[in-house]
Amino acid sequence: MPEIFIDGQRYEYEGEHQVLQFIQDLGKEVPFFCYHPSMSIPANCRQCLVKAGSYVKDKDTGEYEKDENGDRVIRWFPKLQTSCQLKVSDGMVIKTQETDEDVVRAQKDTLEFILINHPLDCPICDQAGECPLQIQTYKYGPEGSRFEVKKVHKPKRVQLGPRVVLDAERCINCTRCTRFTREISKTSQLTIVSRGDKNYPTTAPGEQFDDPYSMNTVDICPVGALTAADFRFKARVWEMNQTPSIDITNGKGCNIDLWTRDNLVLRITPRVNEAVNDHWMPDEGRDAYKLFNENRISRPLQNLDGEQIMSSWNNAVATFNEEVEKAGSDDILIIGSPHASVEENYLLSKYANLLGIDQPVFTTHIESGKGDGFLITDDLAPNTNGCRLLGFKEMTASDLKKRVQKSKLVITINDHFVDRNVLSADDLSTPFTIVFGTNHSQTTKLADLVIPVTSAAEHSASYVNVDGRIQRTFRAKETKYTNRRLDLEMSEGRLDRYGTNFDNWVNEDNKVDCLPLWKFFSKASGETGLSIEFDDGRDVMNEIAETVSPFNDVSYQAIDEQSGIQLELGESKKTTEAK
Amino acid sequence: MIMSSVDWKNYEPVIIPDIKDLHKIDVYKKNGGYNGLKSVLTDKKKWPEQKSVIDEVKAANIRGRGGAGFNAGLKWSFMPPADGGPRYLACNGDESEPGTFKDRKIFEYNPHLFIEGALIAAYAMQVTTIYVYIRGEYKDYIDMMQNAIDDAYEGGYIGKDILGSGYDCDFYVHSGAGAYICGEETSMLESLEGKRGYPRVKPPFPAQKGLWGRPTTINNVETLAHVPGVIKNGAEWFSNIGAANHPGPILYGISGHVNKPGVYELPSGIPVLDLINKVAGGMRNGKKLKAVIPGGSSTPILRADMLDGITMDSDSLRTVGTMMGTAGMVVMDEDTDMVDMLWRIAHFYHHESCGQCTPCREGTGWLEKVLLKIKNGNGEIKDLDLLLDITTQMEGRTICALADAAAWPVRNTINRFRDEFEARCKKSVHAVA
Secondary structure, three states, rough: OEEEEOEEEEEEEOOOOOOHHHHHHHHOOOOOOOOOOOOOOOOOOOOOOEEEEEEEEEOOOOOOOOOHHHOEEEEEOOOOOOOOOOOOOOEEEEEEOOOHHHHHHHHHHHHHHHHHHHOHHHHHHOOOOHHHHHHHHHOHHHHHHEOOOOOOOOOEEEEEOOOOEEEOOOOOOOOOHHHHHHOOOOOOOOOOOOHHOOOEEOOOOOOOOOOOOHHHHHHHHHOOEEEEEEOOOOOOHOOOOOEEOOOOOOOOOOOOEEEEEEEEEEEEEEEEEEHHHHHOHHHHHHOOHHHHOOOOOOOOEEEEEEEEEEOOOOHHHHHHHHHHHHOOOOEEEEOOOOOOHHHHHHHHHOOOOOOOOOOOEEEEOEEEOOOOOOOOOEEOOOHHHHHHOOOEEEEHHHHHHHHHHHOOOEEEEOOOOOOOOOHHHHHHHHOOEEEEEEOOHHHHOOOOOOEEEOOOOOOOOOEOOOEEEEEEEEOOEEEEOOOOOOOOOOOOOOHHHHOOOOOOOOOOOEOOOOEHHHHHHHHHHHHHOOOOOOHHHHHHHHHHHOOOOOOOOOOOOHHHHHOOOOOOOHHHHHHOOOO | OOOOOOOOOOOOOOOOOOOOOOOOHHHHHHOOOOOHHHHHHOOOOOOOOHHOOOOHHHHHHEEOOOOOEEEEEHOOOOOOOOOOOOOOEEEEEOOOOOOOOOHHHHHHHHHHHHHHHHHHHHOOOOOOEEEEEEEEHHHHHHHHHHHHHHHHOOOOOOOOOHHOOOOOEEEEEEEOOOOOOHHHHHHHHHHOOOOOOOOOOOOOOOOOOOOHHHHHEEEEEHHOOOOEEEEEEEEHHHHOOOOOOOOOOOEEEEEEEEEOOOOEEEOOOOOOHHHHHHHHOOEHHHEEEEEEEOOOOOOOOHHHHHOOOOOOOOHHHOOOOOOOOOOOOEEOOOOOOHHHHHHHHHHHHHHOOOOOOOHHHHHHHHHHHHHHHHHOHHHHHHHHHHHHHHHHHHOOOOOOHHEEEEEEEEHHHHHHHHHHHHHHHHHHOOOOO
């Protein structure tokens, strides 16, 4: 097998590799800025320089040549090489900054160059704390600067587009952003203008950087040159908690991180999953952070004489049970939702079973032509395939309308039928309507009983994406009834760990008064003798795995280990086209 | 050191000979023009296959006249075997290096010689499309070139079925837009493709992946102008002209403080001092010679006292730590201020760095700013060492050679005229103890 020697260690390899990626895959490090594993390699930052050479083999014998000490003779490249674009080859010898002084010196020199015209405004820069330039300067940079002349001045605070702001002085011209728009989002909206140390990326004159994926450039920017317009100056990264989750704004289920502080989701960034979204996500999914903070339903609401008023949980449970009893089993319609998780939909189905009524129905939320074949899908809901795999009956909007008009009691979850013109206000006026919801909408306003449930940021639950991959969320923010410090699955940030009650910014106001659907059903069924007893999403999923065949191999542990599990979709379920 | 035995006084120019209206195709033909191309295309006995043309040119050892001095025939032989797809010859007429102004003489006085050379090269490499990239400032020369190409199309030397041989080839003029970096070969390819002129990472080399990802050879205009002569008179004729290891006629562009600046066609290997004193008419106003930049602003400068016995060929110039470059020689007299001169060169490279690689983008600016400080009398001795440090930090660490080109003049001018730089610096107020 071909071999390569890195810092005196021998490694075997197969296939084609670039030295930098190979070293990273070994868990070692070489500093770099412009390289990105999903894009072309320009080798322009010159930070990843290493010493490269190869052992000399005797042409006739095929044996390695030895010097007088018996060591193998190495033929070095005359110059240091950028490891990002150097191909691994048999017998190659690499020395990184760990073993070679020239490499240490070269990397330090490059950093000195990068820093001379950089504003060094880390204290007011959003990127500080997660800045490759900052981190690598501490690790590999020079101690001070010998630059005593005037820095180059370039445009600052340029609103490149609706969501991205440019500070050209911070830019180190790695061209990651321009390559992103050319190679990944394919809009080619950004380009480098001017020349030499006056270079910076921008759009063509008069053009907007309104690429639907524009904010990915903020993530890949190795400095604070591109920042997110609505996250600027909101929070320091080290004050936030980072929790893995799933994008619920469309059917792709991009893997994301929710960044929270004081129980507010402040931003959403993509999390790498090569099987789903690689390093990227659409801007729309990032805007969804507001859904978790604003316009939330907190405490149950009941319609009293045409007006919705705050109610208590006891009242809500009692009303719920009364109404179910009142409407005989034939007249109850339970509507599942592609906007709700597998676990929540399963609970509705289990409840229907226990009552002995029809399985829940659902209607898809698909707008054909919305998708782009990349990460934006026609399907606007995160769990359409989840409803299908649970065996829910898929109804057209008009059929659903008829069924609703005929029913005495309608139970829905997080599907805003009135807002999306599936049902009208009139349709909902006849039956008693119970809505489990996270956010206020036209639909919840028309409901007779509104029960606030946890959002994807507040519970662990799973979603099956358009390709049939089941993935799950984690609890990122507390509700009135949960506690980060007691919940072993919740992430703990620096403030949680080292803060005190006086400075950890925790504010009761940001905790929503809501319950996970399984908690509500456990409460409600307990009073009627139906047995529904679940502590958390994990319990629900364990039962689903036992009882619903497509989910047999699913468990949270397996999802976590494999970052999602591919489920078998029946032929009929693969289509996501609008009906 | 190779002592000069070059008989330059009796040399008859072949690239820009003194023939009236040679730029006109009829005059060119009357003087034996396009015979080389005709021979290559039709004389199957002399040139049984394309490779025999390449071998002849390789044997002539035409060292590339764009500055790097690489054997042109050897470069042609790097082209992979034809696979039916497009292949290109890109001719570099960007000549932007300060002190260089030779190719324009070819465009103006003998464009068909270059066209013929390019066509022979294209035929030898089985190329069917030729581009000549000319700097945008050469508006007049671009028009002259275009006229010459139009005439050659009309005469049946370019286009379909050239001279009835069945060989097709097209020839396009492409105008640059004012960037020095587009004279760097891979950057020129980017520019030809309509992109920003950023040099490409090598490998892959242009012979493998050049224009639009296809095999491409890049030659300097003057290099190609030597090809018809080699084809007509043989490799031996060419390699017997001038210095043994760097043979052939050279277009010397002499500028600066001489009485008769201009472009002179003479053999290689001519003594530098002869070039200044005899060819270019000696120093202006009888001043003393102080320094010479032998081949364009990036080549290391020579003090007058280093010039004894030095001839214009790469071997001889290497002995004094400089090189041939483009043979665009800048001559400076005793009144020249080295600090000002170096600052001006640094200013040029700062202005022209494309900004792709960190060391060049940042280093060129830093060099210029520190030199400006010294020029204005605010420099300190430590700044000189800082400048030398910056040059080592830049050299050899970038994609193309512009960083080297910017670093060498700074390092060598400071090292060779250090006393002048020190005299301009502020005296230290600290005791040296």
